[in-house]
Amino acid sequence: MSKLKEGWKKFLTLNGASMFVAMVVIIILFEIVMQLTKTTSGLVFMTPGNLLGILRQQAYIGIIAFGLTLVMITGNIDLSVGSMLTMLCCVCAKFMMSTDNGFLGFFGTIAIGAVCGLLNGVLVSHVKLNSFITTLGTSSIFTALALKISAGTVLVIPNDCSPFFQFMGTAALGPIHILIIWLVIVAVVLGLLLSRTVFGQQLYSIGSNPVAARFSGIKSKRNICISYVITGACCGLAAAVMMANALSSNPQNASGKEMEIILCVVLGGVSVTGGKGSVWGTIIGVMFYGVLSAGFTQLNLSIYLQWVIMGAIMVAALSMDVLKEKGVRLWKKK
Amino acid sequence: MKKLTKILALVMAVAMMLALASCGGSSSSGSSAAESGGSDLSGKTIGYVTITSTAPWGGLVGTEFERIAKEKGATVRVLDAQTDVAKIAEYCQQMIDAGVDALAIFGGDPNANAEIAKAADEAGVPMFMCALDVAEPGRQYVKACVGPDQEQMCYDIAQYIIEANGADSGMKVVQISGVPFLDDYIQREAGFARAMTETNYNVLEADYAYSSRTDAKTFMENHITAEGDTIDIVMGYDDDLTMGAVAAIDEAGLTGSIKVYSLTGQNDAIQAVADGKMELTVMNRAGDIAEETVNAIIEYLSTGSTEYYHYTPLTFIDKDNVQDYIGKGEF
Numbered sequence: 001m002s003k004l005k006e007g008w009k010k011f012l013t014l015n016g017a018s019m020f021v022a023m024v025v026i027i028i029l030f031e032i033v034m035q036l037t038k039t040t041s042g043l044v045f046m047t048p049g050n051l052l053g054i055l056r057q058q059a060y061i062g063i064i065a066f067g068l069t070l071v072m073i074t075g076n077i078d079l080s081v082g083s084m085l086t087m088l089c090c091v092c093a094k095f096m097m098s099t100d101n102g103f104l105g106f107f108g109t110i111a112i113g114a115v116c117g118l119l120n121g122v123l124v125s126h127v128k129l130n131s132f133i134t135t136l137g138t139s140s141i142f143t144a145l146a147l148k149i150s151a152g153t154v155l156v157i158p159n160d161c162s163p164f165f166q167f168m169g170t171a172a173l174g175p176i177h178i179l180i181i182w183l184v185i186v187a188v189v190l191g192l193l194l195s196r197t198v199f200g201q202q203l204y205s206i207g208s209n210p211v212a213a214r215f216s217g218i219k220s221k222r223n224i225c226i227s228y229v230i231t232g233a234c235c236g237l238a239a240a241v242m243m244a245n246a247l248s249s250n251p252q253n254a255s256g257k258e259m260e261i262i263l264c265v266v267l268g269g270v271s272v273t274g275g276k277g278s279v280w281g282t283i284i285g286v287m288f289y290g291v292l293s294a295g296f297t298q299l300n301l302s303i304y305l306q307w308v309i310m311g312a313i314m315v316a317a318l319s320m321d322v323l324k325e326k327g328v329r330l331w332k333k334k
Numbered sequence: 335m336k337k338l339t340k341i342l343a344l345v346m347a348v349a350m351m352l353a354l355a356s357c358g359g360s361s362s363s364g365s366s367a368a369e370s371g372g373s374d375l376s377g378k379t380i381g382y383v384t385i386t387s388t389a390p391w392g393g394l395v396g397t398e399f400e401r402i403a404k405e406k407g408a409t410v411r412v413l414d415a416q417t418d419v420a421k422i423a424e425y426c427q428q429m430i431d432a433g434v435d436a437l438a439i440f441g442g443d444p445n446a447n448a449e450i451a452k453a454a455d456e457a458g459v460p461m462f463m464c465a466l467d468v469a470e471p472g473r474q475y476v477k478a479c480v481g482p483d484q485e486q487m488c489y490d491i492a493q494y495i496i497e498a499n500g501a502d503s504g505m506k507v508v509q510i511s512g513v514p515f516l517d518d519y520i521q522r523e524a525g526f527a528r529a530m531t532e533t534n535y536n537v538l539e540a541d542y543a544y545s546s547r548t549d550a551k552t553f554m555e556n557h558i559t560a561e562g563d564t565i566d567i568v569m570g571y572d573d574d575l576t577m578g579a580v581a582a583i584d585e586a587g588l589t590g591s592i593k594v595y596s597l598t599g600q601n602d603a604i605q606a607v608a609d610g611k612m613e614l615t616v617m618n619r620a621g622d623i624a625e626e627t628v629n630a631i632i633e634y635l636s637t638g639s640t641e642y643y644h645y646t647p648l649t650f651i652d653k654d655n656v657q658d659y660i661g662k663g664e665f
Binding site for chain 2: 038050057147246248293298299302
C-alpha cells in the first residue's frame with residue numbers, strides 16, 4: 001500500500017502529471033454525460049476508436065507542438081507557427097499541383113519549413129531580436145507569402161496525385177492511422193533528443209539561466225537556432241501530411257493555430273519562461289486539448305459555451321500546476 | 335560579424351515592413367485609361383475596404399473588383415481589416431479622409447457600417463455594399479447593395495432540402511459553418527434556421543471551422559463518432575469546409591446515407607455532386623458581385639443614381655444539371 005502511495009506521489013511530480021489526471025477525469029466525465037444523453041448502447045467516448053481518432057485529429061498540432069517545446073524550453077517563443085503552417089500548406093499544394101512529384105511535395109515542404117525556422121532562429125539567436133516580436137513579424141511575412149502563393153484562392157490537389165504523397169497522409173496500419181505514426185515518430189525522436197542528449201540538456205540550461213549557460217561554454221546561439229530549425233521542419237512535416245490527407249489548402253488554412261499549439265505546449269508543463277518541460281508533457285497537453293475539443297463537439301455544445309468551459313478548465317488546470325510548483329497543498333490531511 | 339548582424343537586421347526589418355504592407359496594409363494601384371483601355375472610371379479613385387483578403391471567396395471578390403475597376407481606368411485603393419470588424423470603420427474613415435470618389439465595403443458589421451455610411455454621405459462619398467447589406471438605418475446613405483441576399487439564399491437552400499426530404503421527416507442535421515462573428519455566416523445560418531422552424535428537424539448546434547477544411551473534417555468525424563448513422567443531413571455554409579465533411583463521411587463509409595448540401599460552387603464540390611457525394615451546391619460567383627459593384631459605381635457616378643439592390647445570380651447545382659458546370663467554378 002505504501003509502495004502504491006509512494007508511486008502515486010512520484011507520478012504526480014512528473015511533468016504534466018496533474019494534466020494527465022485531469023484528462024482521465026474529463027474522459028470519464030464525457031462518457032458519463034454521453035451515456036446519460038445519448039440513446040446508443042455501449043461506450044461512446046471511451047472507445048479505443050474514438051481515442052485513436054482524437055490522437056489522429058491532433059497529429060498536425062502535436063507535431064508542431066513537439067518542435068515548439070524545444071524553442072520554449074530555451075525561454076523563447078515562436079508565434080509564427082500558425083502562419084508558417086498555412087504558407088507551407090500552400091507551398092506543398094502548389095508543388096503537387098504543378099509537378100505531381102510526391103517526393104518533392106513531401107520532402108521539399110519539410111526543407112522549406114526548416115529554412116523558415118532558420119530565418120526565425122538566426123534573427124532570434126544571432127541578431128538577438130526579441131523572439132516574441134521577431135516571430136510576430138515573420139508571421140506576417142509567411143501570411144503574405146501564403147496569400148501570394150495561393151493567389152488568395154483555394155488550392156486543390158487532384159485526387160489522382162502521386163500515390164506516394166497520398167500514402168504519407170492516408171495510409172493505415174490496422175487501426176493505427178499514419179498520422180498517429182508520424183506523431184509518435186516525432187515525439188520519440190524529439191523526446192529522446194531532449195532527454196538523452198547533450199544538446200537537449202543544453203537547451204534546459206539556456207532556458208534556466210542563459211548567462212550561466214554562456215559562461216559554461218554552451219553554444220547558446222547555435223542551439224537556439226537549431227531549435228527553431230527543428231520547429232520549422234516540424235511545421236513542414238505537419239503541412240506535408242496535412243496536404244497529403246486533405247488535398248486542399250487556402251491562405252487562411254491554419255491561421256490562429258499558433259495559439260492552440262502554444263496552449264498545448266504550456267498545458268503539457270513547459271514553462272513560458274524556459275528551462276522546464278518535456279516532450280512527454282506536451283503529448284499530454286496535446287491530448288488534453290484534443291479530448292476537450294472532441295468531447296464538446298460530440299456533446300453538441302454551442303461554440304460560446306465551449307469557449308467558456310474551455311477557458312475555465314485551462315485556467316483551473318494551469319493553476320493546479322502553478323500551485324503544485326509553489327508547494328501549495330490543495331488538500332491538507334486532517 | 336557585428337557588421338553582418340547589423341546588415342541582416344536591416345534587411346529583415348525592411349522585409350518585414352514590406353510583408354506587413356502587403357498583408358495588412360493597403361495596396362494602391364492605379365492605371366491610366368490609356369494603359370487599360372477603359373474610360374468609365376478614368377481619373378476616379380475608388381476605395382475598397384474588405385473584412386478579409388485571405389479567405390478564398392471573399393478574397394476573390396476583392397481581386398476581381400480591383401481588376402475590373404482598374405480595367406475601367408480607376409485607381410483602386412484597398413485596405414484589409416484582416417477579420418477585425420472594428421477596423422472596417424477605421425479604414426473607411428481613412429478612405430473618406432483621403433477623398434476617394436467612391437467607397438465599396440465587403441463584410442463587417444451591418445450596424446457599424448450604417449454609421450460609416452452616414453459619415454461617407456456627409457462627406458459626399460458614395461458608398462456601395464458588396465455581398466452584405468447595411469443595417470436598416472444606414473440604407474438611406476448607401477447608394478447600392480450588390481450580391482445575393484445571404485439570408486434568403488440559405489432559406490432557399492433549406493426549402494430545397496425540405497422539398498427533397500419532407501418537412502416532417504425528423505431529419506438530424508449537422509451544420510458546418512465558418513467564422514462565428516462574421517456577418518455573412520450569421521446571416522446564412524439565420525436564413526437556414528428560419529426555414530427549419532417550419533419543420534420537425536433536429537438541427538444540431540453549428541460547428542465553426544473558420545477556414546480550415548481539416549477542422550471541418552475533424553468536426554464531422556466527431557459527430558459521426560457520437561451520433562453514428564443517425565445523422566441524415568449536413569448543411570455546409572461554404573464549399574471548402576463542406577468538402578472536409580464530405581471526406582469524413584467518405585472515410586466512414588457513409589456516403590449516400592448522409593446527404594450533404596452546401597454553397598459557393600467551387601470545382602471540387604461540383605465534382606462531388608457529380609460523384610454522388612453531395613446533393614447540392616449553390617454557385618455564388620465572386621466575380622459577378624465584383625463586376626456588378628463596379629457597374630453600380632459607374633452608373634451612379636455618371637447618372638447620379640442607381641437601383642439600391644443589384645442582385646447577382648445564384649445557380650443551384652444538383653445531379654440534374656451538374657454536367658453543365660463541371661470545371662466551371664471560380665476555383
